[in-house]
Amino acid sequence: MTSEQDSPAPPVRVGVIGLGAIGQSLLKAFAAHPEVQVTAVCDVDASRTDTTARPLGASAWTDHRQMLGAADLDLVYVAVPPQHHHAIALDVLSAGRHILCEKPLALTLSEAQDMQRAAQGAGVVHALNLPLHGDPGIETFRRLIEEGRLGTVRRAEVTLVFPQWPRGWQHNPWIGGRAQGGPIREVGPHLLHVLLTTLGPVTRVWAHAQYPADDPAACETAALGTLELADGSVVVVSCLTNVPRPEEVSLTVYGSGGTAGLVNWASPVAAWGQGPLEAVPIEGPGGPAGERLVRALVNRVRGEPGDLADFTVGVRIQAVLEAWERSSALGTWVDVAQA
Template sequence: MTGSTTASTPRLRVGIVGCGNISRNHLEAFTSLGNVDVIGVCDVDITRAQATATSWNLTHAVDSVDALLALGLDIVSVCTPHPTHEEVVLAAAAAGVNVLCEKPIAVDVASAERMANACAAAGVKLGVLFQRRFWPAARALREAIDDGTLGAPVMGQVSVLLHREPEYYSADAWRGTWANDGGGVLMTQAIHYIDLLQWYMGPVSEVYGAINTFKHAAHIEVEDSASAVLKFTSGAIATLIASTAANPALGVQIRITGTTGATAELSEFPEGSDGRITIMAAGDTVTSTPAHPAGALANVGLANINAALIPHHREQIAEFVHAVTHSHDPAVTGEDATNALRILLAIYKSARTGEPVRFAPFPTNVPTAPDAVVARLDSITPVA
């Protein structure tokens, strides 16, 4: 197992930056590992840092990143609001400390690239939390691509239909703002599934998207709903819809069809539960289970979602510790996280400009239409 330890495995000293909701998952994961000592926590609110340290029986609670790094760390875990990630990561890299950062890696690509470059120059690992890659079912879908069951992906569909009440945004002042959250459903929720989509389908060549706010306009300034068409450098195409305005929530479905004609669907319902393969269709066989099991609670609170994800945080964090102790790249790198960020920011840009955003050429096999059909297509004009 990747995260296993032996008697010869060195002990690592870990610090946590940010003592908000998600820090619990990191603390649970790190303290479960036999070769890790969590030395202390840091928060701009020293009272919150001290309360966290007391709850977890930790020695140190500080209110600055420099003070935490001065404790002599091997790994720092970044659990702060999105736009603050860069400052923490750059400080850690300068101190020669490996970094595990919550998603999204940043709120702009230039910032993400600076973070990745700084860690590479310092010779430290940079990992980013996309714990849903560690679902057994998510790996099984990846294996179905790699072993030829699906073949190379040619079509993808992602549906992210989630539920949030106004209190979700009002509980933390930074949520739902462009400056401090960086975006809405795409930045905070759908980025997990954008990461899975690019993991399955490869590099994106072009994005065309739209965003709107249907339910939460009175209390957020970002989008609560989005849709996009994505083209990939392989020639594959995919669609994405995402919303926090659904009631009840329908969770997440990711469907991949490959060159063999086979299709697999990965479902997460309710939100935070383990992903499951709900459709596997290959040859003459269709195997399916309900994507929405009867009796499941559809609308799940944030605390319950985070708690349900602890096992997968634990597995990714164990893998990151293994990467540090055995000098290999983590499963989810800064480059991976930057690619996911680039895709979602392209949706925002396309929504603003009304134009597709292109990163690379898209190889097409568009059937050649006769002149009469071309004439009909060329006759289409926008409505004034």
């Protein structure tokens, strides 16, 4: 006879709000985890919701409030466009559910802070979907910095180049809009997270953005800026879209004794003295980012250890993004609110 202690834990019941390209991608990771049951899905497009729900055996909803009121859920993944994060997340938290939210956390710093306070007050697990968090390539790069082999950090550079924006797989029109989208808002959080957790807080920002003259609703086509860190060193950010070049997402840190960086998002490279940049062997277990995130979420929901980027991280990133946008609008240096 099986004892109660030997009985398997019940599955973590997950609801997903927002079934666009990003939501569908992580939904697959949830569905593939043996200890997760995708119980409910929600999207304003009823046909998309029905099509997604049927093979999962999940209930289908077009109103997230009705879903939260009727479905038995442990965790809710909010994968809607950024302008809806705040309102929907507060509904999820009011219902007492653990929450995973897409990045950026919100449209404004005040909204992000509201979400952080509500999550802490609810006493639930709260996490931001940052696929580079815990990536073994990022962790290898971080160790290069922390070991001190670079010497004194003098400057860092972030380069973002996209041959087209939105990218071919991004079918949501808002990603190309000025109100919610653009490469700085969409891609910036990934590398800002790496910078903040590796080099320390950003204290002030100077930024300039270029927009299409014939479309006031379109997002930036180019941007240039400087992030000043707490130790006085700076990060130069260069962003360019719609140019006949391969996509490039890279970070380079120059020190007095060497150079370390990330190419192709998360592949670590390093050079010592005047030698060339060379690939650095990646340490630690690999695996898809979605699988890593879902595993950590399941552990945390069950009260076990799990490495997540929480809403506090989201607020710190949001503070830099807001300072960037204000600086671009004002043409001056802008201080970053410290969370």
